[in-house]
Amino acid sequence: MQDRLDAERCSRMLKAVADPERLKIIQCLFEAPHNVGEVAEILKTEIANVSHHLGVLRNAGLVKDRRKGRHIVYSLNKSLFEESSDASVLNLGCCRLDFGQASPEG
Template sequence: MKKKLDYQLCATRLKALADPDRLRIVELLFQGAMNVSELSEQMGEEMVKVSHHLGVLRHAEVVQCQKQGRFVIYQLHPDVVACGQDATGQQARRIDFGCCSFDLEGS
């Protein structure tokens, strides 16, 4: 049986992804680890906005970060990401929170 804290973490993660910009960040991070300026450039958004969204995703344990020199590199948290193949044999990008999971469609 799941504990109340398990449900709370799942709800926090789902709330973090309930924003189009944060979903875009997650989708970009499936390509590999990036810093804020790289994400900002690819999204066409200001760094301060991207940095705020990364903070929300980090707090929800959807992404993790690591300091490399003067940069902070963000990547998807290994506990919530699974890659595999879908029914058609294409690479699937799956977010798995334990309580629920969903696939991001290819573009």
Template sequence: MSATLVFKALSDPTRRSIIELLKKQDMTAGDIAEHFQMTKPSISHHLHTLQNAGLVLSERKGQHIIYSLNTTVFQDIVAWMLTVSGKEKEK
């Protein structure tokens, strides 16, 4: 997990909205795109950024690619933040 990639991915409001959608259910890129007024290639770019950060997983099912949240990375980030926070309190 690269914290830099995770925080960069989370810095964009569109990507945070995609995460909110995927929190409710796994979706295809087309399903996700229906919630935004932008091109499908733009949505694909956002999904690619989220995948590079490890926040989103993809699985091919037939002709479709299903996207889902990778909750393990979120747990790792929270644990890392708690560690950093604890070190600050020790000073």
């Protein structure tokens, strides 16, 4: 049988977005790239919690990081997002998540 969905990759991505906190982080990163402290402040949650979730998103390939001085700044992996006039869509290959009118920065 041909694996048209790339089941392993799809499963890893779905697991990464299958948490409400991670979906909130993705929405936050639609606005602009942020470091862990900024995300924690925006979402009003603990830095350790955000750091853990960003690690999961990074390992799944949904988020990229880059060093900026003493901080690591996280942004969405724009190659996984499709833009149209009325929506930003996360394309996981096996399915798509519509994030409405947000637009990823990067």
